[in-house]
Amino acid sequence: MATNSKKQRLLLALCGLNPQIITEGLYCLTVKQKINFDKIIIFTTDECKENIASNLKRELKRMSKKFKFKPPIFNEECIYSVDEEISADGKENKFAELVFKTIWELTSNDRNVLFCLLSGGRKTMSVDLATAMTLLGGEHDKMFHVLVSKEFESKRLYFPENEKDGQNIKLIEKPFIKLRNKFLQQVGKADISFSNLIENIQREIDQSFTLQPLVFVVKERKVKIGDKIIELPPFQFAVYYFFATKGRFIPGGKNFSRTNSERLWKIYKRVASSYGHLERVRKFGFQNGIFDFEVIQKAISVIRRKIRTLLNNSPIAEYYIISVEGSYGKKLYGLKLPSNYIYVKKGNKEYVASKI
Structure with a gap:
């Protein structure tokens, strides 16, 4: 594992066609809580990628200028996408594998601290991200859910322009069980698939019980x-x-x-x-x-x-x-x-x- 005293905060998010969830989460964390990020990473599908790249870059620039903070690194290379969430034959969960491999790489560097937004994208995508974080997340990593009022949502803004609108966005931290250090032998295998890792960890959990005759x-x-x-x-x-x-x-x-x-x-x-x-x-x-x-x-x-x-x-x-x-x-x-x-x-x- 790479070691360095300087931590790097990464904001991870799921996204469909509309990337507002990223700027809303960033508003809560950076504008309200004064937590600055080094980089934004987004998980999505190929059909949404282009729309996210152009719109989010524009709004991040405008947002950072308005609220006077250094914008996180964000470009096309920060968008991780698959052509389809699940393969046509239903046998491969492409999105889950993408999330798992990316989280595995990010958490293998102990400089990185992950802040994950579970809102955005399909519900199944949220499950994939939450599961990956439960298996791989580090001690200081966090997960959040963004709640937006119907009033603010109807305005179709990327972020609140004033303090009154800002009250219509809430950020809820979602606690989660962290299993990484309990199953280091399994987590350490870079070539293992997401589904196989889950099967192996489940087997170890089952065997950890002391069964009586x-x-x-x-x-x-x-x-x-x-x-x-x-x-x-x-x-x-x-x-x-x-x-x-x-x-x-x-x-x-x-x-x-x-x-x-x-x-x-x-x-x-x-x-x-x-x-x-x-x-x-x-x-x-x-x-x-x-x-x-x-x-x-x-x-x-x-x-x-x-x-x-x-x-x-x-x-x-x-x-x-x-x-x-x-x-x-x-x-x-x-x-x-x-x-x-x-x-x-x-x-x-x-x-x-x-x-x-």
Whole structure:
């Protein structure tokens, strides 16, 4: 990393066809708060680039002269653009990659302090910039949102010409979590893509949790997660045991197979405390060898609530509840907990469920 005691303030902004958001942000920061900038950097698309360059240069010159401050460096080279936000086939987020690579380069030089304006451009662009700053932003970097009243917006001015108009523009600092120093090994790879960096960091976050084994004590219908224990009613225990020991996410709803229905019924018969329990479930939820999945779904909801309560609503509970993935009609059900953490206790011994 480059080091130098003199800091360089950079104003980063998103922009569509109208670059007023940059001069409005600059008004709040430089005119009101007396924060001067060395350079302005803009992210946009090719179709907007020419309009931004000509109009913004003119208005920056006029603004700096009126309010007597040294204008930041701004020219065509300060405008970073892509031909389209997302590729035609939808597989590549070109804008996100542009923002990520640029932020990566800027934050690799610790002289640079970034002031980012999230307003302007499309909402998806704001998400890209905010995400990049969360992953790469430095200790002194900041993000802001510019709020402009309808009264001032209707005037279509680039910046307030007087103090009264200036009251119609507000700047709100948006705090954000900074992960750069937590994942230096990943951030340090210049050739990694934005999407791959996110995947790698998410994997590290997932692995940073200390996962406890999930143990099913079948004979007692008890479930143990670390040192926490809960006893479940027969059908809830059977449903939880079934999905946990399945080892993968499986289709639910109308796609819940006869084979899975038969296996769940077999488990339930083993743990049912009485013939009455068995007949009640058979009558209302198990017809012609197929389970009514609504009955299973109700049990899943209750199990989720109990597991979350058992784990004090910790984020780690998401690994132990029966989760749902996919869209309507194609939903899959299962546990996110790796299968090697799931055990079944038989007698005095615990066995990895996937190996039984």
